[in-house]
Amino acid sequence: xxxxxxxTNAWPADAAPYDLISPSRKRFGWALMAAATLGLLAVIAxxxxxxxxxxxxxxxxxxxxxxxxxxxxxxxxxxQVLTRGEDGQRALFLLPALLFTIAMxxxxxxxxxxxxxxxxxxxxxxxxxxxxxxxFWQMLSDPYYRNALFNMVxxxxxxxxxxxxxxxxxxxxxxxxxxxxxxxxxxxxxxMLSPVAVSWMVGKSLMEYRFGPASTLARYLGWENPAFFSDxxxxxxxxxxxxxxxxxxxxxxxxxxxxxxxxxxxxEAARVDGANAWQTFWQVTFPLMLPVSVTAVILRIIFKLKxxxxxxxxxxxxxxxxxxxxSSFIYREYRDRSNVGYGxxxxxxYLIIIVVFVTWLLKFAxxxxxxxx
Amino acid sequence: MSVQTTEYVxxxxxxxxSFFASRVFIYxxxxxxxxxxxxxxxxxxxxxxxxxxxxxxxxxIPFVDFQPDWKGWRSLGLSPDSIFxxxxxxxxxxxRFMNSVITSVGAxxxxxxxGSLAAYGLTRYRYHFAWFKNEDISFFFLSQLILPPVVLALxxxxxxxxxxxxxxxxxxxxxxxxxxxxxxxxxxxxxxxSIPVELEEAAxxxxxxxxxxxxxxxxxxxxxxxxxxxxxxxxxxWNEYFFAALLTSTDAKTIPVMVASQTxxxxxxxxxxxxxxxAAIAPLAVIGIALERYLIMGMTAGAVK
Numbered sequence: 001x002x003x004x005x006x007x008t009n010a011w012p013a014d015a016a017p018y019d020l021i022s023p024s025r026k027r028f029g030w031a032l033m034a035a036a037t038l039g040l041l042a043v044i045a046x047x048x049x050x051x052x053x054x055x056x057x058x059x060x061x062x063x064x065x066x067x068x069x070x071x072x073x074x075x076x077x078x079x080q081v082l083t084r085g086e087d088g089q090r091a092l093f094l095l096p097a098l099l100f101t102i103a104m105x106x107x108x109x110x111x112x113x114x115x116x117x118x119x120x121x122x123x124x125x126x127x128x129x130x131x132x133x134x135x136f137w138q139m140l141s142d143p144y145y146r147n148a149l150f151n152m153v154x155x156x157x158x159x160x161x162x163x164x165x166x167x168x169x170x171x172x173x174x175x176x177x178x179x180x181x182x183x184x185x186x187x188x189x190x191x192m193l194s195p196v197a198v199s200w201m202v203g204k205s206l207m208e209y210r211f212g213p214a215s216t217l218a219r220y221l222g223w224e225n226p227a228f229f230s231d232x233x234x235x236x237x238x239x240x241x242x243x244x245x246x247x248x249x250x251x252x253x254x255x256x257x258x259x260x261x262x263x264x265x266x267x268e269a270a271r272v273d274g275a276n277a278w279q280t281f282w283q284v285t286f287p288l289m290l291p292v293s294v295t296a297v298i299l300r301i302i303f304k305l306k307x308x309x310x311x312x313x314x315x316x317x318x319x320x321x322x323x324x325x326x327s328s329f330i331y332r333e334y335r336d337r338s339n340v341g342y343g344x345x346x347x348x349x350y351l352i353i354i355v356v357f358v359t360w361l362l363k364f365a366x367x368x369x370x371x372x373x
Numbered sequence: 374m375s376v377q378t379t380e381y382v383x384x385x386x387x388x389x390x391s392f393f394a395s396r397v398f399i400y401x402x403x404x405x406x407x408x409x410x411x412x413x414x415x416x417x418x419x420x421x422x423x424x425x426x427x428x429x430x431x432x433x434i435p436f437v438d439f440q441p442d443w444k445g446w447r448s449l450g451l452s453p454d455s456i457f458x459x460x461x462x463x464x465x466x467x468x469r470f471m472n473s474v475i476t477s478v479g480a481x482x483x484x485x486x487x488g489s490l491a492a493y494g495l496t497r498y499r500y501h502f503a504w505f506k507n508e509d510i511s512f513f514f515l516s517q518l519i520l521p522p523v524v525l526a527l528x529x530x531x532x533x534x535x536x537x538x539x540x541x542x543x544x545x546x547x548x549x550x551x552x553x554x555x556x557x558x559x560x561x562x563x564x565x566x567s568i569p570v571e572l573e574e575a576a577x578x579x580x581x582x583x584x585x586x587x588x589x590x591x592x593x594x595x596x597x598x599x600x601x602x603x604x605x606x607x608x609x610x611w612n613e614y615f616f617a618a619l620l621t622s623t624d625a626k627t628i629p630v631m632v633a634s635q636t637x638x639x640x641x642x643x644x645x646x647x648x649x650x651x652a653a654i655a656p657l658a659v660i661g662i663a664l665e666r667y668l669i670m671g672m673t674a675g676a677v678k
Contacts, residue, residue: 062535072539090494092584093491178532201413201416
């Protein structure tokens with residue numbers, strides 16, 4: 001462990017080792033780290049033995065292991081400073097976040113891959129059984145999961161529409177207007193508000209079939225049967241609109257920052273060359289904004305891939321699973337059917353899909369931006 | 374320069390009529406979008422003052438269409454006439470509210486502390502962690518952003534039950550910290566990169582230790598960035614629903630979970646729903662108006678070079 005974080009002295013260049021570490025201090029540091037590691041392993045071993053009923057001494061829950069891990073982290077931190085002096089102090093900046101993230105991500109994800117290979121229903125008494133890839137084969141023939149994946153494609157494509165609207169709003173806010181700050185605060189508002197609370201009020205009451213103002217307006221505009229959530233396609237669009245309402249400000253703010261960072265001289269030069277507003281936008285503004293645009297769209301897609309709470313609160317996936325995102329589908333798989341093993345398999349497959357997709361997206365985007373510029 | 378500017382403005386205004394038309398279009402679009410942003414909020418707030426009849430008839434304007442009534446707020450125990458009486462609903466609401474406050478402030482604070490330290494280390498020093506270098510470690514942190522909550526939710530459900538953290542605020546705080554940590558590191562890296570290294574070099578020459586230089590010199594300069602990251606993290610944690618819905622049941626339930634679980638046996642009580650929704654969005658609406666500058670700073674960190 002100790003040799004794993006080894007800051008080279010890139011900065012500041014310490015030509016002479018100005019804090020000399022005595023051998024005894026070094027030995028003490030090593031001893032401390034070794035003792036802490038042994039202690040952590042001992043607690044884990046004890047707990048495993050107790051849980052498998054190999055011995056009778058142990059703790060009711062695994063919580064002492066958590067405490068042991070925290071103490072181990074502290075001991076490693078102290079040990080780093082003791083054995084490596086200033087280098088150790090530098091490592092100390094990174095260690096807390098690193099140990100925290102590893103404990104919170106790596107272990108649960110690995111554990112998740114194991115759960116995915118089991119038949120485990122919390123509501124049945126038989127407990128957890130290893131069943132290999134059975135969940136995976138079940139997934140392949142699950143039309144609802146396929147539908148949820150297809151919906152994610154649609155939901156991600158909706159980002160492009162959101163992007164166009166956000167760009168338009170950013171241009172509006174960037175033009176010569178009065179009360180710019182007022183409009184900026186107002187436009188930012190939807191992002192701040194709890195999607196659950198808002199989608200409740202909007203999805204279930206504002207868009208309510210009988211009395212909701214949105215339905216009244218739709219009737220007035222000539223739509224005879226304004227049911228926003230009973231036709232599969234219209235329901236999907238309604239979900240997209242609700243989600244867009246929340247997240248358009250996010251892209252808008254990034255694009256606005258990009259517009260404001262653009263130098264006026266270039267725009268003026270275009271104007272002097274006789275370009276009209278339309279040409280200026282497509283030939284100058286848009287290409288210059290491309291890097292910011294790509295960042296905004298990719299971040300937005302990443303957030304979109306997590307879409308769940310609006311669907312859970314407004315439609316619970318209905319009608320007939322038509323609006324389900326992958327996350328909301330798995331949520332119900334657990335909540336309604338307590339099917340932990342199968343749900344985890346779906347989640348892990350989704351994780352692999354989006355890791356591949358986002359990696360491809362980043363590659364594609366970087367090449368795309370480079371080619372244009 | 375000033376001459377050029379006036380020329381530019383003069384060429385902009387081709388004719389009074391087209392100038393006027395473009396003004397009308399711009400302000401029309403602005404007002405239209407402001408309406409779209411504000412109407413749902415307006416609807417939520419006014420509905421909390423409606424009676425059943427006013428809701429089902431779709432009345433919109435208070436005092437004109439309908440007489441405001443404290444019904445919704447009374448059902449929460451927060452109306453003027455019920456605020457001094459004991460109310461189990463109010464107690465429950467306040468408990469959920471405090472849960473939300475504690476988890477979001479706790480998680481944001483923890484994320485700011487460990488995230489800032491990591492971001493500082495990553496911008497200033499070179500690390501080798503086995504075969505991982507700085508770029509890899511940064512990528513490791515930022516890549517957590519794409520991890521969907523649903524992947525972690527079920528393993529955490531099982532693990533938390535084993536560890537005894539299910540339905541506790543500490544459990545939620547740990548998860549929320551994990552959720553906002555990449556964003557905090559992203560913002561703070563941008564912040565620290567904008568602070569010249571010479572400042573710390575001078576501090577080190579003056580005899581401060583590495584950590585002394587960080588706390589006494591760098592921290593005060595980076596404080597606005599920290600505030601921005603903190604507020605953005607607060608917003609995300611306050612609005613989080615997925616983990617809270619899965620991992621809490623009675624003790625640690627947060628406001629969004631309470632809002633989502635308000636379907637009674639006799640259909641939905643719109644007025645109390647609306648009052649609850651208003652109470653859930655009010656704190657962030659206030660933060661949004663008061664601290665908008667920091668929010669924008671946080672969101673645009675690293676976007677524009």
